[in-house]
Amino acid sequence: MSTTTPTRPSTEAEAPASQGSGDGRMLRLGAVGGDWLDRRVSGAGLLRFMGRKIFPDHWSFMFGEVALYSFVVLLISGTYLTMFFVPSMDEVVYNGIYAPLQGAHVSKAYESTLHISFEVKGGLLFRQMHHWSCLVFMVAIFVHMFRVFFTGAFRKPRELNWLVGFALMVLGMVAGFTGYSLPDDVLSGNGLRVVDGLMKGIPIVGTYISMLLFGGEFPGHDIIPRFFTIHILLVPAAILGLIAIHMVMLVLHKHTQYPGPGRTERNVVGFPVFPVYAAKAGGFFFLVFGIITLISATTAINAIWIYGPYDPSPVSAGSQPDWYMLWTDGGLRLIPGWEFTIFGYTVSLNILLPIVVYGGLLVFLALYPFIEQWVTGDDREHHLLDLPYNAPVRTGIGVAWLSEYLILAMAATNDLIALKLRLSINDLTWTFRIAFFLAPIIVFYVTKRLCIAMQRQKRDLALHGEETSKVVRMEDGQMLEIHEPLNEFDRWVLVQHDDYRPLKAGKGVSSLRAAATSFFFKDRVAPVAPSELREALEHAGHERHRIDELTGGDYTTPDARRH
Amino acid sequence: MKALAARRHHPLAFVVILLLALAATGGLYAAFQPRDAQAESYSQDDVDAGKDLFLANCASCHGTNAQGMQDKSGATLGPSLIGVGAAAVDFQVGTGRMPMQNSGAQAWRKAPQMNDEQTRQLAAYVSSLGPGPSVPDEDQLDASKADLENGGNVFRVNCAMCHNAGGAGGALTRGKFAPPLQGVESKHIYEAMETGPQNMPVFNDDNISAKDKRDVVSYLGALEENGSPGGISLGSFGPVTEGLYAWTIVLSLLVGCAVWLGAKAK
């Protein structure tokens, strides 16, 4: 279904019950089931309510679903793995079938992971499914989050749902990290070592926190059982709970939609959840499941038998965390080894500063809806999405945030980039250091300018219509181009967006807020005003009249006419 | 021959003879020195043929007597090869690094330019100049006698920090790099440890015993033989390539499906 044409089923969120006559058979089926259920749990009301919810349709709205479905795959595959995984750091001698490790002293956790990989039926497939679906889950969360960001879907009334989503993203990272640490191979041990270092870098309490987490000196004997509980119980339960809240809020707020004809702040145009959307969503679930299975069956991930059992001495080249944790490693690789001692305590700026940067990036993202609301002072509800170019400063900020994130992530892979592109790792580090400070500014500016240029272009289009590249020379020698005016629907999309203006300090507006509004809106391109549009249409009509008088309404070129 | 006869009375002839004599005693010492039982015995013919090859291909950088050469500014054109041993030659020539072509951060592996016979002759010549590690023999490489678990351990502790645990290679400082080890012949792996080419440290038998070396070589062979049980290995580079794969191939599949479903619903 397209974003511009209202199609049959409904333009009302709560349509009258008689409405779905074309789906009669389905509804009758539903009615039988519903009746049965209703007599037992009085669920009919809820079912009718849910079934008639409208869900708008656009591919960019489907990443939330991808996250949801890959989470389901995570749960299924993870459950299988728990049946064979042994969360223990007790030492055993490996005597499984993987020859290059026979006789090695390894932990039970590592041994059981090898056992799952090589001896349990379907074990390796499930391990790979679990890991790939984790990567897909985090990719989907990221894309989803930035879809929400760039379209302004976080605005009132959805700020709280944004926060719930943000918590889900952080929990996703925690889930991934704790899972990555469980097999007790060299890479997972290195990851833990970094966390240990990060904690010990916190002055005074750091050592205690580390001792508490690891149950003694790193690596100790407790960390894997502890992480196991966190990984399979606490975090998934929290994620499930938050997803439930996320979905309930989604239903309460109704889904947003892109601007289009017939779409207002007061309706939702799309398909009813039952049966159309439910069928589609079901199909999509199987597609996501299928893609993850396909990838897992064909592509290796986390070959722990190559990394070897954890032992603090080896560090492999190319030791990196999973992608969603890369950025937390980048700062550590970029910062020079700054440290000083005060009252006998070592203050490790080379650890504290990155922690501050990471925290800053996250907090900014979490609070952005509130920051923007404070700037605009807008307390209306928004159910129509912004097209990203209509919010140049927000879009610029988002892209700048992403560029910072990307630079940190790339810095964490500096050795691989150097190896593959035949570059010097030292030069790369310096490049990233400089880029860390410059790139966000440049990227912000360029993005904002691009958005504004697009706004101008769309504005022209709304006022003057499409250029046809046909030019008519009038009798007085004037050249006029024939413009094809837009239809009402297309024009509406281009003229509907909000307009905010910079504020002046005073009259209850603080100078800080005035400065902020100026930063956001001083270069604004005003949307087309009705009077302006009227004038432009009049002008166009007049011009068209002159052209028609001359050509008799025949716009073919003299050349074409000759044939 | 005539040319040689004419030069016999040249004043420098004495120096040349002295050098040759020195080299010969060196070679003799090498032949008898206890540490490295010469695995391969080279005949005088080999040494002579090697010398000719050397003069034609290597002397421009390493000097006519392999004593090493510097350009006018004092930068090394080629280091002295006296005492580097047959293993170094077999490694450098066998992996195509020598004769060297480019002058970058590091001599590159390329298709070998000498055949096995010529390589052997060059090795014979260089080992005749002074004692050094020899080309490993069958027994030193015999995988059936190896302890893979120990090999893996030695490899992870001593080599993985440069070459990556999967042998995928890794970056060193300033554009230098440790190359991937997949597809490298076992004897070259052994020789690399013995001779420590360029930025790689030398692992002599006191660091990593001959037995441990055999284990390492066999471990790398086993890794290669096992292949990648999980499917496409993405170059064994670990989480970064996996993440890249998720963001490119998997994400485009998902977006493709989403757009397709959207189009279907129309």
Ligand code: HEM
């Ligand atoms: C476990 C991870 C998550 C799951 C399973 C999930 C699921 C969903 C689903 C299925 C939707 C409706 C479809 C869509 O608009 O894409 C949705 C909407 C939404 N999500 Fe998420 N989400 C997750 C994480 C996040 C994150 C990290 C954020 C932002 C920080 C977020 C913020 C939102 C908001 C504001 C909406 C409403 C969008 C609208 O109505 O246009 N979610 N979520």
